Amino acid sequence: MLLTYTLAYCSFLxxxxxxxxxxxxxxxxKKLLSIHANFLRFFGWALLVAALMYSSTLYGAATxxxxxxxxxxxxxxxxxxxxxxxPKLAPLIALVFSAVTLWFNTMQ
Amino acid sequence: MKxxxxxxxxxxxxxxxLTLSWILYFVFLTGTLGxxxxxxxxxxxxxxxxxNANLQQSLITAQQRxxxxxxxxxxxxxxxxxxxxxxxxxxxxxxxxxDGKPGGRGNELLNAATGQPLTARATGGGQTLYRMHYALHxxxxxxxxxxxxxxxxxxxxAIISGVVIHKKIFKDIFTFRxxxxxRSWLDMHNLLSVSALxxxxxxxxxxxxxxxxxxxxxxxxxxxxxxxxxxxxxEAEFFSEPHNISVGGNKKELANLSAMAAIAxxxxxxxxxxxxxxxxxxxxxxxxxxxxxxxxxxxxxxELVFDGTSGELLTNNAAITSxxxxxxxxxxxxxxxxxxxxxxxxxxxxSGLLGTAMIATGMVLWSLKRRPAQLKKVGGPDFGYRLVxxxxxxxxxxxxxxxxxxxWANRLLPVDMVNRAxxxxxxxFLVWLACLLCPLLRxxxxxxxxxxxxxxxxxxxxxxxxxxxxxxxxxxxIQQNDWIFAGxxxxxxxxxxxxxxxxxxxxxxxxxxxxxxxxSKTPNIATQQETA
Numbered sequence: 001m002l003l004t005y006t007l008a009y010c011s012f013l014x015x016x017x018x019x020x021x022x023x024x025x026x027x028x029x030k031k032l033l034s035i036h037a038n039f040l041r042f043f044g045w046a047l048l049v050a051a052l053m054y055s056s057t058l059y060g061a062a063t064x065x066x067x068x069x070x071x072x073x074x075x076x077x078x079x080x081x082x083x084x085x086x087p088k089l090a091p092l093i094a095l096v097f098s099a100v101t102l103w104f105n106t107m108q
Numbered sequence: 109m110k111x112x113x114x115x116x117x118x119x120x121x122x123x124x125x126l127t128l129s130w131i132l133y134f135v136f137l138t139g140t141l142g143x144x145x146x147x148x149x150x151x152x153x154x155x156x157x158x159x160n161a162n163l164q165q166s167l168i169t170a171q172q173r174x175x176x177x178x179x180x181x182x183x184x185x186x187x188x189x190x191x192x193x194x195x196x197x198x199x200x201x202x203x204x205x206x207d208g209k210p211g212g213r214g215n216e217l218l219n220a221a222t223g224q225p226l227t228a229r230a231t232g233g234g235q236t237l238y239r240m241h242y243a244l245h246x247x248x249x250x251x252x253x254x255x256x257x258x259x260x261x262x263x264x265x266a267i268i269s270g271v272v273i274h275k276k277i278f279k280d281i282f283t284f285r286x287x288x289x290x291r292s293w294l295d296m297h298n299l300l301s302v303s304a305l306x307x308x309x310x311x312x313x314x315x316x317x318x319x320x321x322x323x324x325x326x327x328x329x330x331x332x333x334x335x336x337x338x339x340x341x342x343e344a345e346f347f348s349e350p351h352n353i354s355v356g357g358n359k360k361e362l363a364n365l366s367a368m369a370a371i372a373x374x375x376x377x378x379x380x381x382x383x384x385x386x387x388x389x390x391x392x393x394x395x396x397x398x399x400x401x402x403x404x405x406x407x408x409x410x411e412l413v414f415d416g417t418s419g420e421l422l423t424n425n426a427a428i429t430s431x432x433x434x435x436x437x438x439x440x441x442x443x444x445x446x447x448x449x450x451x452x453x454x455x456x457x458x459s460g461l462l463g464t465a466m467i468a469t470g471m472v473l474w475s476l477k478r479r480p481a482q483l484k485k486v487g488g489p490d491f492g493y494r495l496v497x498x499x500x501x502x503x504x505x506x507x508x509x510x511x512x513x514x515x516w517a518n519r520l521l522p523v524d525m526v527n528r529a530x531x532x533x534x535x536x537f538l539v540w541l542a543c544l545l546c547p548l549l550r551x552x553x554x555x556x557x558x559x560x561x562x563x564x565x566x567x568x569x570x571x572x573x574x575x576x577x578x579x580x581x582x583x584x585x586i587q588q589n590d591w592i593f594a595g596x597x598x599x600x601x602x603x604x605x606x607x608x609x610x611x612x613x614x615x616x617x618x619x620x621x622x623x624x625x626x627x628s629k630t631p632n633i634a635t636q637q638e639t640a
Binding site: 019060067070071072076077079083 | 282284285286299300302306307403404442447448455456458462
């Protein structure tokens with residue numbers, strides 16, 4: 001569930017960074033180029049598909065969508081709150097979560 | 109009503125949403141608690157320690173006890189502690205009709221190791237709270253189903269019209285801007301609604317489906333005709349329930365249940381037995397059905413059917429009997445989430461809270477939007493406006509306080525009290541009533557902060573009260589690895605923390621805002637001061 005959440009959160013983070021207003025929240029002094037936006041958008045959707053595929057192998061096709069939708073709600077809420085209160089932390093938390101998940105999965 | 113599609117949808121959303129929002133808030137909050145009904149049950153019966161017995165031992169105990177208690181029964185039912193929704197061994201029996209008298213029923217909770225019946229304080233437990241979300245309280249169930257059904261229909265209308273009037277549903281999906289007054293409330297309302305939109309739609313629609321046969325009974329009559337017989341035929345075909353034929357037959361002893369359960373476990377794996385259902389125990393025609401744990405949203409178990417006297421496996425009933433039934437079962441299963449493991453259960457709980465908060469923010473928005481105009485009125489705000497404002501306060505904060513009072517009553521009411529379980533619920537509704545009446549004594553704006561502090565104290569006190577009145581304090585639970593008990597205590601602390609933060613924020617705001625709320629021309633001063 002941790003890895004699925006990480007994938008969901010990273011997916012939403014990249015998708016939000018493909019939108020100018022959220023990109024400006026995280027990097028106030030940089031401009032979002034449209035080629036970067038397209039790339040971020042593609043990458044975000046790819047992560048979302050990866051989250052669905054990974055959770056399906058883990059929980060089965062019947063239960064995975066239920067779990068994924070719940071995690072996506074949590075990811076969207078946490079991201080929206082972070083973007084408002086601590087925008088700089090949003091990408092940092094993605095990195096921390098990825099690192100923790102990676103460490104956790106290699107330990108097993 | 110206004111012209112234009114979006115405007116009229118907006119009108120529908122505003123007024124349709126407001127009209128029944130208080131009942132919907134009640135339904136959503138108690139329903140959300142229902143995801144942890146078993147855990148709450150256990151917290152409210154602190155006398156019962158966790159059951160460790162395995163399946164084999166539980167079935168031996170159950171069989172012995174049923175033999176003693178109900179030797180001539182037409183049905184026995186055993187729910188072993190491996191079943192997540194029944195953490196203790198539960199037996200149930202039904203005796204046949206005799207001499208024109210209807211058959212009796214009984215059930216017991218057993219200690220699986222000793223076979224002694226478990227006795228705990230009389231309590232409504234999590235089940236009473238859970239039942240309230242579709243059967244309400246004090247109102248006959250068949251009327252409540254209709255009330256809740258109409259509310260659910262309003263909810264569905266509010267969700268769909270909400271999607272229509274939200275212009276930037278994708279662009280604003282991650283948008284929340286704090287300290288912008290009404291704008292922030294709308295942002296939060298949208299965020300709560302959109303981020304869990306699939307859940308809100310699913311829970312409302314499937315909620316309606318639960319009583320579809322009540323709400324639209326004529327659909328059945330269209331195919332099957334009218335009358336009791338037609339209805340029975342429909343039930344038999346749709347739910348594929350065999351007719352109860354009273355089998356006479358010679359007496360013959362029931363074979364060993366644990367041997368049959370062992371066969372079931374070899375089919376499904378360990379800890380997969382959800383129930384054991386015995387038809388006509390003690391007769392030569394006895395049948396034993398063993399059902400599997402739910403592991404997907406499909407709310408039906410595959411069953412193994414055994415010959416009760418020889419213990420021989422007869423048939424393997426699939427969980428899916430027909431496509432319409434399977435679709436119905438999936439919707440119901442998604443709603444109840446019985447298949448969910450601990451992680452998914454928290455996600456369900458969390459999504460339910462999002463729905464509850466969505467309704468609450470909607471209620472607040474309604475009054476916030478009208479506040480400046482109402483305050484300008486000569487002679488003060490209208491009665492209708494003040495009524496909504498008071499009901500909002502008394503429900504949004506009052507109901508959580510009332511639920512806390514329900515838990516307090518569980519620990520404080522004398523154990524030997526008559527009608528104790530009923531009084532727990534009475535205490536809850538009396539406290540709610542008090543909260544609803546509190547705007548008569550205090551100004552509503554001040555009431556928000558004050559009631560939130562009361563809620564915070566009420567929830568923070570619960571783990572302490574538990575530590576004083578039982579021997580299962582938080583510390584003890586952690587030492588014993590009893591994460592269900594500790595989890596409930598921790599959740600109470602978290603709720604208290606959330607309420608105290610909210611109370612602090614609200615009071616900070618009301619201290620600044622009197623100057624601004626009086627003169628609606630400068631509504632931005634408050635926000636400017638807060639950001640400064």
